[in-house]
Amino acid sequence: MQIYPTLQLQDGRCVSLSRGALDNPAIWHVDPVEVARDFAEKARWVHVTDFDAVARGETDNSALIEQIIRTVPGSVQLGGGMRTMDRITRWIDAGAARVVIGQTALVNPDLVKEAALAYPDQIVLALDVYQGKVMSRGWRDTTVFDPLDVLGWFENDALAAIVVTDIDADIEETEASVSLVTRVAEASRTPVIARGTISSLDDISRLKYVPQIAGTVIGRALFSKAIDLQEAVNLAAPEPEETVAPFV
Structure with a gap:
């Protein structure tokens, strides 16, 4: 299972949100580029979300994100404000290994397909x-859609993955999250990446054995030191297969 350590950027700073509230973030006083480099060295991937792009479409974080993409020794999965094909193309051309499309998929599913x-x-x-x-709209509006309904719109499209955020688990720190990601993973032809489910190493141990879960995004728990990234990566790695010594 792949660990995706995440940087959430707002006004050039690393932040974490409480209940998705963009106007009251927890600010981490660290260098985003140095943190991204450390994350990528240990996990091979770093997930970056541009909250300014989520809120406004426009962003002052572009130069910072470009620097992260150029300098990290791994792959960048980038989300935030991916509302047009031009913006998607711009970031893939800039070197992002993957781009993440969220709320736009609900109002313009044809963009995802394109x-x-x-x-x-x-x-x-x-x-x-x-x-x-x-x-x-950043957890603010409830739609009529069951997640499996939305999955069905894209079942024949060549998506890299589906990130499923369990908001209930993220805000309440419950253990019910596994049931949601399990349900989505069982219905999906595309690998599922869980989000909002990890607050301890025990959560990784549990999630690791859910079929079709390809990875998990971890953010706040890394910055608060509740989880050590290297320990998380080691725990998520596949178990070595037992080998039988040949008869001599």
Whole structure:
């Protein structure tokens, strides 16, 4: 299972949100580029979300993100404000290994299909789920859609992965999250990346054995030191297969 350590950027700073509230972030006083480099050295991937792009479309974080992409010794999975094909193309051309499309998929599913056709296995669909329904606008609006309904729209498209955020687990720190990601993973032809489910190493141990779960995104727990990234990567790695010594 792949660990995706995440940087969430707002005004050039690393932040974490409480209950998805963009106006009251926890600010981590660290160098985003240095943190991204450390993450990528240990996990091979780093997940970056541009909250300014989520909120406004426009962003002052572009130069910072470009520097992260150029300098990290791994691959960058980038989300935030992916509302047009031009923006998706711009970031793939800049070197992002994958781009993540969230709420735009709900209002313009054809953009996801167009992007997946142009960039097969580089487009990630993000679904934020609360009380069984997909949310939009940064967890602010409840839609009528069950996550499995949205999965069906893209079942024949060449997506790289689907990031499923269990908002219930993220805000309440419950253990019910495994049931949601299990349900989505069982219905999906595309590998699922869980988000909002990890607050301890025990959570990784549990998630590791859910079929079709390809990885998990971890953010706040790394910055708060609740989880050591290297320990998380080691724990998520496949178990070595037993070998039988040949008869002599």
